[in-house]
Amino acid sequence: MVSEAFHFKRFRISQSGAAHPVGTDGVLLGAWADTHGCTNVLDIGTGTGIIALMIAQRTQDAYITGIDIHKPSLNCSGNNFRASPWSDRLQLLETSLQDMAAASETRYDLIVTNPPFFSEKILSPDSERSLGRHTATLSQDELLFSVSVLLAPEGRFCVILPVREGILLREKAVLNRLYCNIEVSIFTGPSKPAERLMMQFSRDPGRFLRQTLSLKDETGNKSPEYKQLTDEFYIT
Numbered sequence: 001m002v003s004e005a006f007h008f009k010r011f012r013i014s015q016s017g018a019a020h021p022v023g024t025d026g027v028l029l030g031a032w033a034d035t036h037g038c039t040n041v042l043d044i045g046t047g048t049g050i051i052a053l054m055i056a057q058r059t060q061d062a063y064i065t066g067i068d069i070h071k072p073s074l075n076c077s078g079n080n081f082r083a084s085p086w087s088d089r090l091q092l093l094e095t096s097l098q099d100m101a102a103a104s105e106t107r108y109d110l111i112v113t114n115p116p117f118f119s120e121k122i123l124s125p126d127s128e129r130s131l132g133r134h135t136a137t138l139s140q141d142e143l144l145f146s147v148s149v150l151l152a153p154e155g156r157f158c159v160i161l162p163v164r165e166g167i168l169l170r171e172k173a174v175l176n177r178l179y180c181n182i183e184v185s186i187f188t189g190p191s192k193p194a195e196r197l198m199m200q201f202s203r204d205p206g207r208f209l210r211q212t213l214s215l216k217d218e219t220g221n222k223s224p225e226y227k228q229l230t231d232e233f234y235i236t
Helices: 024-032 050-058 071-083 097-103 127-133 140-150 163-176 224-229
Strands: 040-044 063-068 090-094 108-113 151-162 179-187 194-202 209-214
Touching: 024 050, 024 151, 024 194, 024 224, 040 050, 050 063, 050 071, 050 090, 050 108, 063 071, 071 090, 097 140, 108 140, 140 151, 140 163, 151 163, 163 179, 163 194, 209 224
Parallel strands: 040 063, 040 108, 063 090, 108 151, 179 209
Antiparallel strands: 151 194, 179 194
């Protein structure tokens, strides 16, 4: 979705060097993901670090690890982590999710990602953009398998994707014994088709809740629901 000017109330976030700028998708996921009871959080493909930083602001003692393979994005998120009031609870690692799943013994209460979602066979000529937006470096199958390894028994996995890719992920997740418990259809306006799905997965197949969220009201202004969700942050 279209990027928005964004900064925390307590400091301004840098976007310099990141593979893609802060956008509505990341802001929505960072504000929506259920952080209740979390002590270890993993942010996959952290980019600017926006989601990790939002979760740090929303929690008191959660320890958040951001991972990425794109060096300029790592430099950007590293600067943002160090400048934030929560730097003592933020860690940055240069690693792929696949390598982390193979080597790490840590299990996470919450895993979040605003992942690459293009599935075309031809990469964008802009290699920097491709790293942030293409599934060549992280397929859905690899994502789900790695999450199933790294997720704590009672943990939650939260993700935002375009509708088609979200439906496919939900179907594939079952093969990894991950089950969608909450699905939120995101609309840009009341008369628009859904553009994104926000989903929460766990190892519990016992419940499924479907919700909707419109970003704008009938007049084209931000909806009360969107304002309430992002009230902890400042979005222009």
